[in-house]
Amino acid sequence: MSLLLPPLSLYIHLPWCVKKCPYCDFNSHQADRFEHQGKLPEEAYLAQLLADLEADLPYVAGRPIQTAFIGGGTPSLMSEDFYYRLMDALREKLAWVDNAEITMEANPGTFEQNKFAHFRQAGINRLSIGIQSFQPNLLKTLGRIHNREEAIHAVDKSRLAGFDNINLDLMHGLPEQSLEMALEDLSLAIELNPEHLSWYQLTIEPNTEFFRRPPSLPEDNTLWGIQDAGQNLLAKHGYTQYEVSANSKANRRAAHNLNYWRFGDYLGIGAGAHGKITLKDGQIFRTRKTRHPNHYLNNLPEALIIKEAIEQEDLPLEFMMNRLRLFETFDLQDYEAYTHQKLPTHLIKACENGLQQGLLDPHEWQHKRVKTTKKGKLFLNDLLELFLP
Template sequence: MSLQLPPLSLYIHLPWCVKKCPYCDFNSHQADRFTHNDKLPEEAYLKQLLADLDADLDYVAGRPIQTAFIGGGTPSLMSEDFYYKLMDALREKLTWVDNTEITMEANPGTFEQEKFRHFRQAGINRLSIGIQSFQPNLLKTLGRIHNREEAIHAVDKSRAAGFDNINLDLMHGLPEQSRDMAMEDLSLAIKLNPEHLSWYQLTIEPNTEFFRRPPTLPEDNTLWEIQDAGQELLAENGYLQYEVSANSKISKRASHNLNYWRFGDYIGIGAGAHGKITLPDGQIFRTRKTRHPNHYLNNLAEALVIKEPIAQEDMPLEFMMNRLRLFESFDLLDYERFAYQKLPIPLIKACEIAIKKGLLDAEEWKKKRVKTTRKGKLFLNELLELFLA
């Protein structure tokens, strides 16, 4: 079995937001609790990010960085100077493939839009704008601090700044949202002509305000109607669904997320960042960094990094949980190439059961390939349960 290492990406986490949204379970912290003289601790955080990266450089193992993603939190809160320094340092420490996709998450607020041109000049070439909805009542319910006009203007601003690869994040299944309301949001997003649309259903996550005080969500029948009508509308306008919630124009799929879902490697730096690393001996493990910004800023030593090997018996679920999110077919032997173990008999049997249930494509299986069916897309959790150890 070949021990050629998988492609490598870089994830960078910036943990601050202006305001914590009631649905958000990401590692984000309200900025005004950490600022000094109305400024975030940019210099100290940059220093720790680079020290964090230095501690993980052995995991690179000579591989170039295929993609990078700057997430949060709200990364666009940081100054343009922060990103000039960060990108310069990353270019010095790492080897990059040509035309590396480098994405930053941004909010549509007017203050942040003024920095888009600097982000592009620093080397960031893909922008992911968190719109979520265009409707004032839903924006208020979601705790968003931008309005409809700012969301539309943010796309115009990003184009003017030189971005030709833009993703819009949009949610559906929102509190008391009707099918028509959801289609109005999606239609406006399509009209803005982004290269990529992440269109996903609101789920209530633990440790969120919505979990503690659940809002009234649409009934299941309405959710099905929204999903069906939305995917039809996206397809009619040239957006191909290639993952559960990801839709793109031809050749504009998110390369960074594709690497995650294809079971590639990624180094994660920053407060709360996660990583997945393969060693030259075939051992695969996950890393995570301490979540709280103050702890991250003050303790970089061993306590900062938690390494957890992926147990051999858990590998089928770990692999399939990622690959089956994608709607492309894949070679069954990709499991051996990326999981570094022989194809387990229980995994093969689970695939055969999934075919009988109509969750995997029978014709692709004859070619020793795996592909999720339309039914499998709709019942993904049921499909994945078949691969539990």
């Protein structure tokens, strides 16, 4: 009897940006250092993406793609022709469910806006626009190259291009940001009426300019106030928080992200892309691809892949780290369905400790379901620590 395998998604990484932002720890590289005669190596990168995909296809053996996400970097830097050819090739090489959600990250700059209609025509049906802030001083501090007017116009242009599923990325807890400033940003984003809002707090990550030269961030009391008032404002306008930093209108949750957090599978292609795959024998492993664009472009597909099995003793933490980011009730039997392992006593005991600390809902537990309480959402790291091996 064959195992029931998790849903399968696809992640595609484009590693180039116009400029590296001082807070960014993603695998992104300044485009002008890789351009030849003013152009990125689109032809070579497309060929390597497809070779990368071919090397991964044996792991998934015809399983249909439920969702795709094109991230970066700044994917919208690539030309219209690049995406027409990429999407045609993906449709040829992969099985897809009907109406699969296909998201692209885009900058709101005027240059990218002029390509939105082509992205939609190529088959991309969801746009995630990286605004971060509408305030000139904060945009400058964050190293963003767009302005307030371009951000607003980008949403209008995406609607004209035919996008009816739009996410806006917005940050809070920014250097010298007050509660009033944060709510002003959030209010303007809400006025633009996106289907989805990713609203997340700035964190200082290693290997970033902000880590080397830390800016002055708001005090903890201000951060708590921003978070509380912001979530109330979002709820008032019909945006439900369903994940730590994700808020959506009814029936507009990001299907791609839901598959991540529910411990689904995903292929990852492109420089620095990560994947998670479940094989028919129940083995679960992760893949990661070489990070630097030049290294990625100049290696054979079989040399790109680093494959690491997820050990059985690590599965409870891996599973719960993902599932508990989602503020939805889930059945304990989901663990067995997604890991093909019996429910471990360690996981059950950790849940019982979470109940005692008020981090998990006792009513749901009576029905063998797990749900975080309001306290559990606020102290998510404390809850996750209970599941350490």
